[in-house]
Amino acid sequence: MDRIQLLDAVERFLRDEMSPDEKYAFEHLRKTNPEVDQIVVEHTVFLNELDKLGQIKNFKATLHDVHNDLSEKGIIKPEVPKAVIRHLWKRHKRVMGVAASIAGITTLIVASMVNYYSRQSQHRPTTAVEQKI
Amino acid sequence: MNQGCLKDWQRTTARAVETIYSKHFGMVQSLIINNNGSSDDARDIFQEAMIVLYEKANSGNFELHCQLKTYLYSVCRRLWLKRLNQSHRFVLEMNGVEETVPVEEDIEGHEKRNGEFQLMEKALASLGEPCKSLLEAFYIQKKNMNEIAGSFGYTNPENAKNQKYKCLMRLRKLFFTEYKINTV
Secondary structure, X not given: OOHHHHHHHHHHHHOOOOOHHHHHHHHHHHHHOHHHHHHHHHHHHHHHHHHHHHHXXXXXXXXXXXXXXXXXXXXXXXXXXXXXHHHHHHHHHHHHHHXXXXXXXXXXXXXXXXHHHHHHHHHOOOOHHHHHO | OOHHHHHHHHXXXXXXXXXXXXXXXXXXXXXXXXXXXXXXXXXXXXXXXXXXXXXXXXOOOOOOOOOHHHHHHHHHHHHHHHHHHHOOOOOOOOOOOOXXXXXXXXXXXXXXXXXXHHHHHHHXXXXXXXXXXXXXXXXXXXXXXXHHHHHHOXXXXXXXXXXXXXXXXXXXXXXXXXXXXXXX
């Protein structure tokens, strides 16, 4: 029996695809030939490893799909750390304070100017042109 | 397990995963975010913890002596601490509000198995094509030889099967070479 035939026999034996006669003959071969028995044991372990790898890969794909599905439905959402907002405020509060003060002062100046010039235009005597109109 | 059984199993597993995910992901995300991590870190850690749980459930002697929430939280906390240490990021004190249980043994077992899987994946990747896809189609996707022969363009399933075994022998050689390099 060549190597490929033997591996095929091992796999059919493990998957229970052998007829009762074939199974009996194979088990007899294992008992009478230690080398064959060793190959059967090694290949069984190797196939188990391959099988477990397959299970884990399939499970990882399921995890990935479930995560995406739940995200799309809004059941899970990314979270922003509260500490980052606090950290940003602490780091920039002086600059923000200065900017707010400048904005406030500018607003007051503009409001005062608007008020002053609007009063000026109320008290100014009308010109001859304006009287004719 | 044939492909029909595999699809049924995947559907049942997806439903269980969805339930656990909706109930417990938020708690883990808060733990990671409040301890120097991001939402992406939270996803990675939670999914790794789910794999630890899955392996424990498949181990044949699955016994949980606490709430599932407590177990998942404990595993995530431990995995995150390890990751922070490895990337030289530290937290002075791990901020968390949930109780924890010892999970070191389960995580060590998971890391050992993960190492073996990575060796197998590396060996598979080294095979090149069509061997890699051929072996994945049969052993991981559980397709039958008729379907594989058709999709890979073999004239009959017997030829596809012979090629599969040639690829398998190459994979065994590559895997055991990598295994010896990594365990010496």
